[in-house]
Amino acid sequence: MICSMTAFARADRHLEGFSLAWEIKSVNHRYLEVSPRLPDTLRALENGARDKCRQALARGKVEITLRYQQIDSDVELELNEPLVKKLSDVSRRVGDLVQHSGQVNPMEILRYPGVLSSQELDVELLQKEALTLLDEALKALIDTRAREGEQLGNLILDRLDGIMTQVEIVKAAIPRIKEAQRERLRKRIQDVVESPDPDRLEQELVMQAQKMDVDEELDRLVTHVSEVRRIVKKGGHIGRRLDFLMQELNREANTLASKSVDSETTAAAVELKVLIEQMREQIQNIE
Template identity: 50%
Template structure:
């Protein structure tokens, strides 16, 4: 089954501490490359997240973004009065040692760590929930890649059928084209009134027929088409293999065009190359 490397997934989770949200974007790439954008609280998760991606994906440039919006609660503000008194007393003692001391600013006291009593967040539990949500988003990404992979396979199969039609249309014309070329050469020699040894002429015509015979190229084209279809059934990622097969198909199409002795062969070679190029562009997105 084919998998596309281009997909997007978004998963959100609302919990007591706030809202967690993962966004994962994947595009085509020669290898597996991943990039994470994480809030400072979740930086320690990067290596476990990398391991999860490596187990699920083999190719593609993957960008993963985590956002966390803390829950705003309407609880009354609580102040650590004992700590506030100690800070004020310490500030007054320092003021006695200075000339023209500045009055104590209440907001300066409030900004001191521990003066405002806030609800403690269980960061370990929060990270576990972020990991579980990432696994969910990653599965959604894979499903989207699978769905697009099926669409790509349909497009490729349509073009394989078109190439088959070109090959099957050209194959029965080969004897006729070779015979036409033979008659053209004989007629041309007669028009020029050139005296040529019949045996030597026959040998040259045989060599020309061998060089112009495209049956072997058509056979190899169909062999490669069969291999492409077989590759579709592989369970392992097959993007690189398909890319190689596109190169081999293009090689045979080029040879077919170079050996053309008839406009019909030339036209078939051009049509096949166009179809191969269309497939090659799609194959670049396959994992």
């Protein structure tokens, strides 16, 4: 399986009293760089979230954002009845002492610390749910990366077919190009020397043929293409390996262009470089 490094995923969960949502964005990067953004309540999850990302991903610049919201409508308020009774008794006693016959104001009692309390948040449960939800978000991210990676793999294979087409064009043209070069060189020498030495003429022709010999470059191009196909078929974390092979392919294309003595081979070399560059751009996004 080939995975792209560019993807987005979201996973959310609504539980009693609160809701959680993870958002993950990833783009291409040479290494794995994880940037968590967590609410203060769940700041302690940072190391655990980083570890899960390292286990699931190999490369990419990854931003993970956790959104936490407490649902007020579901919060239950608890009344401390013993404290309310004590406060009420004390209020009446104070009223008797100051000869004040007014009734106890309930709202004043409610404002006293400890009379009302909300159910305490179970932080351990919240952290556990958040990490479980992160697993879901990472799985969704990987699935998205895999779908895009499959498309990138198909694009690379198409470009490899194009490279092989250009290689076959050059191979088919070499005998004709060599013969045309030999004939041009023979005429040039004969124009300069009325009776050239046949042996010397043949040596010059051989030397010129060697200078334009591109069989080795074509063979290496075919070898690199086969290796790229094998790696793409194998899948996994192949981005760096493919990037190296693009450099090797580009080197052979440059050598082929430098040895070209014919417009057809020059055009083939240019097309090779275009195809290789197109692949290289796509490979920058492969994990």
